[in-house]
Amino acid sequence: MAAGEPPETEAERRAALLREITGEGGFAFVASEEKAAGGDSRAAEAAREMAWEQLHSGPWSEVGPAWRDAYALACLHVARLRQAADRPAALRALDMGLIMGGNLLRADLEAALARIVAEPGDGGGEDDVGEESRWWREGLDRNRDIADALNILPAKSLSCKKVERRSCISLEEFMCGYFLCESPVIISGCIDHWPARTKWKDIQYLKKMAGDRTVPVEVGKNYVCSEWKQELITFSQFLERMWSTGCPSNLTYLAQHPLFEQIKELHEDIMVPDYCYAGGGELQSLNAWFGPHGTVTPLHHDPHHNILAQILGRKYIRLYPASVSEDLYPHTETMLSNTSQVDLDNIDVKEFPKVENLDFMDCILEEGDLLYIPPKWWHYVRSLSISFSVSFWWRATVLPSKGS
Numbered sequence: 001m002a003a004g005e006p007p008e009t010e011a012e013r014r015a016a017l018l019r020e021i022t023g024e025g026g027f028a029f030v031a032s033e034e035k036a037a038g039g040d041s042r043a044a045e046a047a048r049e050m051a052w053e054q055l056h057s058g059p060w061s062e063v064g065p066a067w068r069d070a071y072a073l074a075c076l077h078v079a080r081l082r083q084a085a086d087r088p089a090a091l092r093a094l095d096m097g098l099i100m101g102g103n104l105l106r107a108d109l110e111a112a113l114a115r116i117v118a119e120p121g122d123g124g125g126e127d128d129v130g131e132e133s134r135w136w137r138e139g140l141d142r143n144r145d146i147a148d149a150l151n152i153l154p155a156k157s158l159s160c161k162k163v164e165r166r167s168c169i170s171l172e173e174f175m176c177g178y179f180l181c182e183s184p185v186i187i188s189g190c191i192d193h194w195p196a197r198t199k200w201k202d203i204q205y206l207k208k209m210a211g212d213r214t215v216p217v218e219v220g221k222n223y224v225c226s227e228w229k230q231e232l233i234t235f236s237q238f239l240e241r242m243w244s245t246g247c248p249s250n251l252t253y254l255a256q257h258p259l260f261e262q263i264k265e266l267h268e269d270i271m272v273p274d275y276c277y278a279g280g281g282e283l284q285s286l287n288a289w290f291g292p293h294g295t296v297t298p299l300h301h302d303p304h305h306n307i308l309a310q311i312l313g314r315k316y317i318r319l320y321p322a323s324v325s326e327d328l329y330p331h332t333e334t335m336l337s338n339t340s341q342v343d344l345d346n347i348d349v350k351e352f353p354k355v356e357n358l359d360f361m362d363c364i365l366e367e368g369d370l371l372y373i374p375p376k377w378w379h380y381v382r383s384l385s386i387s388f389s390v391s392f393w394w395r396a397t398v399l400p401s402k403g404s
């Protein structure tokens with residue numbers, strides 16, 4: 001390849017990518033890459049570690065994109081060298097490449113994953129299938145009794161204004177009645193045909209589809225607590241933790257993760273609701289929220305229109321309009337400025353006196369419901385049972401006529 005010409009072969013493409021990494025570190029990386037091509041898996045691991053260190057050398061937003069691509073490349077290499085002898089390690093390397101790596105080699109990672117996934121795996125262990133399935137069914141059914149549910153909800157829950165509930169309305173009705181005036185609504189009865197509604201009820205199916213795959217989870221009471229952390233574990237390990245831990249400080253939540261970009265087999269079980277095309281919509285992100293009962297997403301707002309689809313289990317959701325933002329005491333640091341300082345489960349009325357008397361809307365989102373959350377509306381979410389929701393965030397090109 002002549003200088004200045006675009007790379008053509010895979011080797012050239014990689015060499016060009018690695019040249020983007022300037023300085024000594026870059027050359028060392030190239031050297032270990034060459035050894036890896038000769039079959040030295042230790043060199044591939046070393047290259048992966050080197051890139052990993054770079055990903056953790058400062059704030060995520062300041063990590064050079066070439067290092068993220070280099071990390072993905074090293075993951076591809078590790079997986080290629082491991083795939084014959086150690087399928088779980090190869091899968092983990094590729095998932096890590098997808099989760100933490102850059103976009104340049106995404107297609108290569110996906111193709112390698114598709115090849116390995118096509119071969120049979122063990123789905124993650126020899127658990128007692130009968131007992132596990134019973135735990136799963138009971139977990140999904142928890143807190144059906146409204147009196148039980150009220151015991152664990154913040155004060156005044158379900159005593160104020162309930163979110164309006166409509167049955168499978170047309171797109172036009174949604175536009176005129178809710179989207180254009182930015183008003184929340186629950187729409188029931190329109191996702192019953194999604195394969196996820198039946199297939200995901202079977203824990204063995206989920207384990208088969210995703211058991212060996214690595215996913216990021218959040219551990220701790222919620223993301224504003226100091227003991228909160230993130231971990232990367234397999235989907236099966238996540239299910240085992242759900243099964244074995246009841247303690248809130250150890251709650252593990254697979255939250256706000258683009259799981260369906262990573263595990264295509266699960267993507268086939270859901271559909272984008274037509275409502276997400278309201279306003280000339282452009283889908284921004286599709287995220288999974290999967291966890292045991294008792295997970296809490298603290299009061300916060302997001303910039304996009306949101307349809308939150310409740311696929312398994314049930315959740316309590318409280319909503320405050322954007323117009324009362326100042327009375328909800330947003331955090332002052334930029335990173336958390338979309339999150340309220342108020343803990344709705346234990347309101348400190350001395351510090352946050354304005355919250356107590358604010359009107360809100362709330363609801364219990366039942367299995368099979370969709371909830372429309374308009375942009376900037378504050379929401380607090382608590383799972384009442386094992387729960388799997390999917391959020392569809394979109395940006396509209398037609399602007400709603402604020403509050404009309």
Ligand SMILES: O=C(O)CCC(=O)C(=O)O
Pocket residue numbers: 289296297302306308379381382389391
């Ligand atoms: O379900 C949850 O825990 C939070 C969902 C959420 O915040 C969202 O969809 O924007």
Ligand SMILES: [Fe+2]
Pocket residue numbers: 300301302379
């Ligand atoms: Fe949110």
